[in-house]
Amino acid sequence: MAKKTRIWPAFVMMSLIVWWAIPAAAGENKVDEGKVAVVNSAVISRADLDSEVHRAMQVYGMGKAQDDSRLSEIRNRALENLIERELLYQESRKKGIKVEEADISTQLDALKKRFPSEAEFEKELSRMRLSEGQLRGQLQRAIATQRLVDQEVVRHTTVSDQELRDFFEKNKEQMKQPEQVRASHILIKVDPKADAKEKEQAKAKIEKIAARIKKGEDFSALAKESSQCPSSSKGGDLGYFGRGQMVKPFADAAFALKPGELSGIVETTYGYHLIKLEDRKPETVMTYDDVKDRLGENLKQQKVHNAMGAYVGKLKKEAKIERFLPEGAAPDK
Secondary structure, eight states, rough: OOOOOOOHHHHHHHHHHHHHOTTTOOOOOOOOOTTEEEEEEEEHHHHHHHHHHHHHHHHHOOOOOOHHHHHHHHHHHHHHHHHHHHHHHHHHHHTOOOOOOHHHHHHHHHTTSSSSSHHHHHHHHHHOOOOOOHHHHHHHHHHHHHHHHHHHHHGGGOHHHHHHHHHHHHHHHOOOOOOOEEEEEEEEEOOOOOOOHHHHHHHHHHHHHHHHHTTOOHHHHHHHHOOSSGGGTTTTTTEEOOGGGGGGHHHHHHHSSSSSEEEEEEEETTEEEEEEEEEEEEEEOOOOOHHHHHHHHHHHHHHHHHHHHHHHHHHHSSSEEEOOOOOOOOOOO
16 A cells, blocks of 8 residues: 555656657748747747647646637647747757757666666657657757756745745744654555455455454564565555545544554455554644755745746747747737
8 A cells, every 4th residue: 555645657757858848849940831939030830839738738637628718728828838948948059058968868868767668668759759869859958948947047046044934934833744643554455346256355365364463473474474565575564644645544544543553454445454553643833943944945946936937038028929829729918
C-alpha cells in the first residue's frame, strides 16, 4: 500500500519538456501556410498550436470531449504560451546564452532514466512523433530559456527576513503540523474487480496470518514473509503519515488504535490489511525556525512567478507580434 502521493510518469515529464520547448523549428524559413502567429520574424504554425493543445490536454488529463467555449479558451492560452516561450528563447539568443552538446546529453540521459527501458523511451518518442534529434533540439531551447530565466529573474528575486517574519505572523493558524501516526501493516492484495471466490481466498489468507500473530508470532517477520506491499521489505513499516495521506478506511482504522495495538481485518481498494500502530504524534504548532526555510522557498517561488509575468509582459511590449488564430478562436484581451 502506498501513500497517496503524486508521481509524474516519464511520458508526462517528456510531454512537459516538449511543451516547454516547442516550437522547436520556429523561424524565418517556415512557410506562411497555416501560420497562427508571427513573433518578430519567427512563425508559429497551426501544427505547433495543435500539438500544444494536444499536449496540454494530455498533461492535465483532459478528454477530447470539450465544449466549444472551453476548447477556444484552451487554444487561446496555448497560443499565448507558444508566443511567450518563443520570446524567451529569442531573448536568450540576444543575451548570448550558449548550450553545449554535453548539457543536452546530460538532460537527455536523465530523461531516459525515467523510463523502464530504452525500448519504452523509443516508444514514447514515436507516440509523440519525435525523433531523438528533434528532442535534442527542444531540450536545447528549454535549457537556454531556463538559463535566461535564472539569469534575468530568479537571480534578482530575494525574500528578506522581515518578509518571512511578517508572513509567519499573519499565518500562524496555518502553521500547524496535523496529528500523525506511524504504522506497520500486512497486505493481501485483492483486485477491485475480483469475484467473490477470489475475495474469500484472500480473506482466508489474512485470517490465518492474524491467527499466527495472536499466537505470538512477530508482526514484522510475518510482514516480510507474507505482505504484498513494497513495505514488506521493512517489516511493513509505513513511517509517519497524516489522515489525508492514506485511503479513508485504512486511516480511520490506524488512527483509532493505541501504540502497540493491532487492528482487525481492514478492507480497502487495495485488499485486506492488518495494521499495527507503532507511535502517535499529536498536532503541534510549528515555530518560525521550524518553517522559515520552507516558507522562504515558497515565497520566493511566488515572487518569481510574479516577476516572470512582468518580464514576459515587457518582452511582449517590445516585440512585433501578429496573431492569426484558427476559425472559432479569438485572441485573449
